[in-house]
Amino acid sequence: MSDERYLQLLSEKFPNSQSVVTELINLRAILSLPKGTEHFVSDLHGESSAFIHMIKNASGVVRRKVDEVYGDTLSEEEKRALCALIYYPDERLEMESKTNDWYKRRLSQVVEIARAVTIKYSRSKVEKLLPKDYAYVIRELLHESNLEQHDRQTYYNAIIDAIIETGCADQLIIVISYLIHSLTIDTLHIVGDIFDRGPGASKILDVLSTVRDYDIQWGNHDIEWMGAMAGNQALIATVLRVSIRYANIETLEEGYGINLLPLANFAMETYGNDPCTIWQTKDFENNPRLTRSAQLMAKMHKAISIIQFKLEGQTVLRHPEWHMEHRAVLDKWTMDNGQ
Secondary structure (H helix, E strand, O other): OHHHHHHHHHHHHOOOHHHHHHHHHHHHHHHOOOOOOEEEEEOOOOOHHHHHHHHHHHHHHHHHHHHHHHOOOOOHHHHHHHHHHHHOHHHHHHHOOOOHHHHHHHHHHHHHHHHHHHOOOOHHHHHHHOOHHHHHHHHHHHOOOOOOOHHHHHHHHHHHHHHHHOOOHHHHHHHHHHHHHHHHOOEEEEEOOOOOOOOOHHHHHHHHOOOOOEEEEOOHHHHHHHHHHOOOHHHHHHHHHHHHHOOOOHHHHHHOOOOOHHHHHHHHHHHOOOOOHHHOOOOHHHOHHHOOOHHHHHHHHHHHHHHHHHHHHHHHHHOHHHOOHHHOOHHHOOOOOOO
């Protein structure tokens, strides 16, 4: 009976024996290919710029491919320029003085790197990643394997020339570069802490929405933000305090539209005459953005810290079974030093 159920499920996807045989051949062939690159990162802590750069260069994989393909045939300067173009094609194309010769050289180089990173994947897998509008052109460029033959080389050159003449070269370089990004990292594993003190946790989540295959092991800071999102007041205060302490409030204000003006007003009213020296944010002296608002940030830091300590103390009192009395800090506070 159980075998019949399996066969019934199988028949929904493979209606006849030939389709099953075809899939078995495909899977057996895939097993013979090199394993795709699995990339592990951890402790991102909201540092979106570093994360985005890592995604684009695959932690050096793209540069290694450039070295493998071109060896000593390109100078170090040429290799760096090619890598930069692949990492950030939109930005680099705006900076370049482009001629037909430049386009021919760069298109051929980007295609060569794309061909090098697709070699470990089945053709069907690569096909699924090709943008619909340019699938035919990219397919022809990537799978042109007999370039030593005169007729095939002429065909390849005709495609490149047509791309340039029709004004599609910039867009082709961009989409092929994005294809390289997708294939240099087959699976991305994030091991904890997307969120915390960095300014761009929301940007990291936006970038992940464009990544083909990834998984996340949530860290303690991520759970902290989830708890705040769920409405836990102590965790809301903790998230605010950590963000303000590191003067990185972009995730709060720009990423999630949280208005910090009420907290700023409360801090000024409560600690208007207090310099809050020991509550200065991290590295405020070395950060030009903070010079004008350093005192306000310090007052906000103190205000939300006291609120957090009160909320945590109330939580500890409500749950004596947790044995976390050491976390109730306000009853241990002394005013001897005036702080």
